[in-house]
Amino acid sequence: MKFKQIVTTVLISAVTAVAAIFVYGKYFEGRRPGIFQNGSNDIPVNYARYTMPGTESKANAVPPSDFVTAAKTAVPGVVHIKTKINPRQVTNGLQKRRSILQDLFGDEFFGDEFNGGGDGRRYYIPGQMASGSGVLISDDGYIVTNNHVIADADEITVSLANENKTFKAKLVGTDPSTDLAVIKIPAKSLPYLLYGNSDNVDIGQWVLAVGYPLNLDATVTAGIVSAKSRSIGINKSGGRINNSIESFIQTDAAVNQGNSGGALVNTAGELVGINSAIASPTGSYAGYSYAIPVNLVRKVVNDILKYGSVQRAYLGVKYASPSAIASMTDDQLREIGVRRDVNGVQITEVMDNSSAAAAGLRQGDIITKINGVNVAGSSQMSEQVARYKPGDKISITYTRGDKEYTSSNVTLRNLQGNTDVVRITNLDRLGADLSELSKEEATSIGVKGGIRVNDISTGIIKKQTSMIPGFVILKAGNTPVTSVNTLSAILDKEKNIQLVGFYPQRGGNIYYYNINTGGAGAENL
Structure with a gap:
């Protein structure tokens, strides 16, 4: 009798234990994570069970x-x-100083050893x-x-x-x-x-x-x-x-x-x-x-x-960088129609004859998507636009005030404001960031006009001369240049040309830089 009671007691205890485990697991144990976490539909909890992003299958695959x-x-x-x-030979471009006789009788009476000539001091770069x-x-x-x-x-x-x-x-x-x-x-x-x-x-x-x-x-x-x-x-x-x-x-x-x-x-x-x-x-x-x-x-x-x-496409907008916005006062931001801490790219200016102008964008608008892809900042926007060429059509989503708008079928354009195929010119081969002097800038440095060299990258100027940023081009050969288009036309006609100008920050010395648009440097661009 005692044996039966012991067996019965053991069985009851076992059943009770199993039931307790079941109830605890069902009602008291913390909820086990499902396939996705945090309510997301695309972030697996056990990532090791899934393939890398972009692959077709997400089940039963192990990285x-x-x-x-x-x-x-x-x-x-x-x-x-x-x-x-x-190794190459370059010149510093500095004109030799003029003599009193040259001022009295003119350069044509003297040989190259007296004239500026543009040779300057030659030296070798190893x-x-x-x-x-x-x-x-x-x-x-x-x-x-x-x-x-x-x-x-x-x-x-x-x-x-x-x-x-x-x-x-x-x-x-x-x-x-x-x-x-x-x-x-x-x-x-x-x-x-x-x-x-x-x-x-x-x-x-x-x-x-x-x-x-x-x-x-x-x-x-x-x-x-x-x-x-x-x-x-x-x-x-x-x-x-x-x-x-x-x-x-x-x-x-x-x-x-x-x-x-x-x-x-x-x-x-x-x-x-x-x-x-x-x-x-x-x-x-x-x-x-x-x-x-x-x-x-x-x-x-x-x-x-x-x-x-x-073939690079451009929206044709200017925008304030996050660092520039951080340094501005509230009054300055209001003046250019820019707000702090927004998700997107805030437009400060829309260029004439541009894709953005054709799309109806205005100063103060905030671009949030390019072709449906979110752009939280200028780097994302630049990358998205750079994937297209002039003539391609895209959609631009932006906010104006508290409303969101989308301009569809916006035709992208090139820097010239059209969709023509862009070819590399001798101007491009210079490898320089150029800008035309404004009337105010020209007056302030005492010239009628010119082209400022803002930066020098890979190209003919770097390869063949010792020019540095800040140089103002006044002439190409004997022709005065006040526009980038004029300089471009001259470079396309002349293989050997002399760029004449000066450095405003150095005083009035004239510099001559001889370049060859068909020689060394051009073939590597």
């Missing part, structure tokens, strides 16, 4: 536990680029050698790299990964605004990287940087995407206006000098960016690196291959 496959895929498609700039990286994008030898890797190079050589093969490369085209360039080597059946989709790159995603840092052989480093659409203010454009485009993918993959132009790939080995810069107080890797998104790279490369130059 790789290492990067072996991605490295094996990417390394053969990344090349080592070495450049050489030959040759330079540098190296970087590049990415094969086709099996017949087309390579994308950074513009600054091949800038001003007289000779470009390319070595393939893990092979003792070296080729002389030909420069196909450059785009200083995005710091991209395309070169080509005479080879076939080469391994190349497939384009990924940089729009699908997420913060926190694993990526690999592949390149040739510090003159080492092919090197792979890993990190995560730490930010997107970063603008760090390093690009300088060599053209008529400063129109640099920066919307970098920021990573913490170790990148050093020599990595420039190399590949940023995802764990599938797909190209998602071109490594371009590092943030460092020392010049070496200090935590963050920056890559140009591949969706922008693809557009630039396609334009260069199809047209010979990038």
